[in-house]
Every structure is written in structure tokens, then in C-alpha cells.
Amino acid sequence: MNAPVSSPLPRGLYVLCDDTLRPDVPLARKAELLLAGGARVMQLRMKRTPLREALAVAREVVAACRRAGAVCLINDRVDLALLTGAHGVHVGEEDLPPEAARRLLGPQGVVGVTVRDVAGARAARDAGADYVGLGPLFGTTTKQVNAPVLGLEGFAAVVRDSPLPVVGIGGVTLENIARVAAAGAHGGAVASDALLAADVAERVRLLAVAFDRGVQGTSLADGGV
Numbered sequence: 196m197n198a199p200v201s202s203p204l205p206r207g208l209y210v211l212c213d214d215t216l217r218p219d220v221p222l223a224r225k226a227e228l229l230l231a232g233g234a235r236v237m238q239l240r241m242k243r244t245p246l247r248e249a250l251a252v253a254r255e256v257v258a259a260c261r262r263a264g265a266v267c268l269i270n271d272r273v274d275l276a277l278l279t280g281a282h283g284v285h286v287g288e289e290d291l292p293p294e295a296a297r298r299l300l301g302p303q304g305v306v307g308v309t310v311r312d313v314a315g316a317r318a319a320r321d322a323g324a325d326y327v328g329l330g331p332l333f334g335t336t337t338k339q340v341n342a343p344v345l346g347l348e349g350f351a352a353v354v355r356d357s358p359l360p361v362v363g364i365g366g367v368t369l370e371n372i373a374r375v376a377a378a379g380a381h382g383g384a385v386a387s388d389a390l391l392a393a394d395v396a397e398r399v400r401l402l403a404v405a406f407d408r409g410v411q412g413t414s415l416a417d418g419g420v
């Protein structure tokens with residue numbers, strides 16, 4: 196097991212402000228609701244928003260996050276992060292490599308990288324990443340992921356040997372997020388369970404509390420149950 200690592204990312208709930216879910220609701224409104232629920236870390240994930248509109252939306256969302264004291268990360272696009280003063284980015288294998296993101300953002304920018312195993316986490320560390328997004332933890336319909344579901348045991352095994360803080364993603368819900376935290380996650384990334392809720396802000400509040408309760412519980416990563 197690696198020694199605990201410090202992180203520019205607060206530990207806890209990590210929400211995705213996503214344009215593929217509830218496309219009828221503007222992203223700025225989604226961000227407002229997520230922040231009203233107390234979100235401390237938000238990733239703006241724009242998969243279907245035209246680029247010029249994405250720049251305008253990102254400016255709004257980054258400003259809202261900064262007013263609320265929340266960390267705002269842009270999915271995929273380092274250019275949008277630089278142009279909007281976002282705290283950083285989250286990149287995967289179809290995006291700019293993490294070394295390039297780090298070079299563009301400088302030492303202060305937060306760089307998150309998608310990984311599927313411990314080798315990926317080590318490579319992300321060597322590339323200058325701050326944290327890794329590890330999934331899919333459970334089944335998800337938000338995105339088609341071409342990787343096996345890890346489950347809690349598989350997730351905890353990677354967390355144990357990861358040199359970077361691990362944010363779990365994929366099917367994380369109110370029902371399981373405490374167990375994700377207890378498995379040693381630095382963050383629990385949630386999209387649909389928050390954005391499809393009837394009361395988004397209230398759901399975010401409950402998710403954050405449940406994660407924090409899980410942190411107090413037994414950690415699989417520490418060899419517990």
C-alpha cells in the first residue's frame with residue numbers, strides 16, 4: 196500500500212455537470228443546482244455542445260464554481276480550461292495526453308486522468324497527473340465504457356497500490372457511495388444519480404453526506420472488511 200498522498204482536489208463527492216443527461220436543462224442551471232447542494236468539485240462534461248457555445252457555458256460555470264469556492268475541472272478540453280480560468284482538466288485516452296495537459300496548465304493546474312488499473316495509475320503519476328479517475332466501478336448507462344466493471348473489490352485493489360488519489364466513477368449512486376468511500380476512494384464521481392434526481396440540490400447534499408460517512412467506516416484499502 197502506498198503512503199497517503201496530498202491532493203489539490205478536496206476529498207469527497209465529485210459531481211459531473213453533463214450535457215448528455217437532461218439535455219432540456221441548460222448546463223449553467225445544472226451547475227447552479229449542483230452548487231446549491233454544496234458540490235465542492237465539479238467536472239464540466241460537454242459531449243454534444245458546439246465549441247463556441249461550450250466556451251461561453253464554461254465561462255459561466257467556472258465563474259459560478261469560483262463564487263461558490265468549488266473546484267471546476269473541464270472534461271477533455273485543455274484549451275477551454277485555459278481560456279476560462281478553470282482549475283484544471285480531466286483527460287482520457289481520446290484526449291490530449293496528460294504530459295501535454297500539464298505542460299499547458301503549468302504546475303498549479305489540476306490534471307486528472309482516466310485509468311483502468313494500477314499500471315495506468317503509475318503511468319498517470321509519471322505523466323504529471325494529480326489524480327486518477329478509475330472505472331467503471333458499476334454498470335452505467337451514461338456512457339458506453341469499453342472496460343470491465345471493477346466492482347468494489349477490484350476498485351479497492353487498485354486504490355491500495357495507486358500512487359495517486361483515486362476518484363471512482365461509473366454507476367456511483369446514493370445507494371453505494373458510502374461503500375466507494377470506505378473502499379479508499381478520494382472521490383466518488385456522480386453524474387446520473389444527481390442530475391436525474393427530482394431535487395438535484397438535495398440529492399447532492401445526501402450524496403456528500405453519505406460519502407463522508409463512508410470515509411469514517413472501515414476501509415477495504417486498509418485491509419478491512
Ligand SMILES: Cc1ncc(COP(=O)(O)OP(=O)(O)O)c(N)n1
Pocket residue numbers: 238240270271285286287288289290307308309327328329330338362364384
Ligand atoms: C473522474 C472521471 N473519471 C473518468 C472519466 C472518463 O474520462 P474519459 O475516459 O476521457 O471519457 P469521457 O468522460 O471524455 O467520455 C471522467 N470523465 N471523469
Ligand SMILES: Cc1nc(C(=O)O)sc1CCOP(=O)(O)O
Pocket residue numbers: 309329330331332334335336337338340364365366367384385386387388
Ligand atoms: C463519464 C464516465 N466515465 C466512466 C469510465 O469508467 O471511464 S463511467 C462514466 C459515466 C458516469 O456517469 P454515471 O455516474 O451516471 O454512471
Ligand SMILES: [Mg+2]
Pocket residue numbers: 270271285286287288289290
Ligand atoms: Mg475524455
